[in-house]
Amino acid sequence: MTKSRLKEMLTVICISYTIISLGTTLFDRLFYDGRDDFSSLLFKFICTTIAVSILYTHPLLERLSPLAMIVLQYIGAMLLVFLTIWISSFFEKLHANSYIGAFRSFTIIYIIGAIAYYVGLHLDVLKQNRLLEEIQSSQNKLL
Amino acid sequence: MRIKLFQEDALEEDRTEIYYREMTEQIEKVCQLLEGSVPQLFGLEDGEQILLSLEEIFYIDTVDKKTFAYLKEHVYQIQGSLTFLESALSKHGFCRISKANIVNIQHIKKVKSEANMRLKVVLNNQEELVISRYYRKIFQNYLKKVRGILHD
Numbered sequence: 001m002t003k004s005r006l007k008e009m010l011t012v013i014c015i016s017y018t019i020i021s022l023g024t025t026l027f028d029r030l031f032y033d034g035r036d037d038f039s040s041l042l043f044k045f046i047c048t049t050i051a052v053s054i055l056y057t058h059p060l061l062e063r064l065s066p067l068a069m070i071v072l073q074y075i076g077a078m079l080l081v082f083l084t085i086w087i088s089s090f091f092e093k094l095h096a097n098s099y100i101g102a103f104r105s106f107t108i109i110y111i112i113g114a115i116a117y118y119v120g121l122h123l124d125v126l127k128q129n130r131l132l133e134e135i136q137s138s139q140n141k142l143l
Numbered sequence: 144m145r146i147k148l149f150q151e152d153a154l155e156e157d158r159t160e161i162y163y164r165e166m167t168e169q170i171e172k173v174c175q176l177l178e179g180s181v182p183q184l185f186g187l188e189d190g191e192q193i194l195l196s197l198e199e200i201f202y203i204d205t206v207d208k209k210t211f212a213y214l215k216e217h218v219y220q221i222q223g224s225l226t227f228l229e230s231a232l233s234k235h236g237f238c239r240i241s242k243a244n245i246v247n248i249q250h251i252k253k254v255k256s257e258a259n260m261r262l263k264v265v266l267n268n269q270e271e272l273v274i275s276r277y278y279r280k281i282f283q284n285y286l287k288k289v290r291g292i293l294h295d
Binding site: 059065067070116122125128132 | 242247248251253254255256257258259260261262275276277279282283286287289290293294
C-alpha cells in the first residue's frame, strides 16, 4: 500500500468514525436516553477501522468478480468483528446477544452497500450504452 | 488520387504539397499521417512488418509482456507497452478497460453486466472483454469526453 493511499484510508476511518459515533449517539439519546461509555466508543472505532481496511483491499481482489469480492470482504470483516468481541470478552462481561447484534448490524450495512453497488453498476451500463450509441451515430453522420 | 514522387538531392528539407479540389476524409488522413499525429502501428507477421489501420483494430491485448493487436480475423504482435499505446491512441478512439486490454470504442456493440456484477464489453465480432473495477469510471469518463468532442 502506498503512502498516499494509507493517508487516504486513515482519513476515511476518521471521517467514518466521527459520522458513525455522532449518528449512533444522537440516535441513542433520542430514542433510548442512552450514553456511550468508553468501551462502546472503542468498539465502534475498531469496527469502523475493520470495515474501512477491508474495503480498501479491493485492488488486491481485482481478479475476482465484484460479487465474490463483496462476499469475501463480508466474511473477512465478520470474522474480525467476532474476534474483537471474543477478545473483549476477556476484559468485560458481554451482553447475551452481542454476537447476534454485531452480525445483524454488519450484515445490514453490507447488504445495503451491495445493493447500492448493484444499482450503480446497472445505471453505469445504461449510461455507457447510451454514450456509445450517441458516439457511434455521430461518427456515422460524419462519415 | 494521383501521386507523384520527386527525388532531389539539392533540397534542404523534405517537402510535401497536396493539391485538392475539396477536402475529403482521405486527404485529411494523409495530412494527419504526414504531420505525424496518427500513430503508426506495425504488426509482425512471418518476420515482416505490416502497417495496421487503426480503424481495423478491435482491441489490444498483452500476454507475457508481449502486445497483440486483434483485428476482425487476424492477430498481430505489435511494438510498445500498453501504457504507451494507451496515451498514444486515446485521441483515436482507444480506451483502456483493464490491466491487459485497450479497446477501440468504434467496435463496441454494447456494454453488459453479468450476474456476478462483472462488466463486459461485447464487440461487433461477438468477442467479450472484461472492464475491470478500476477502469469502470475511467471508461465512462472517456466516453463522456469523446461524446463532448463530437458534439462540439
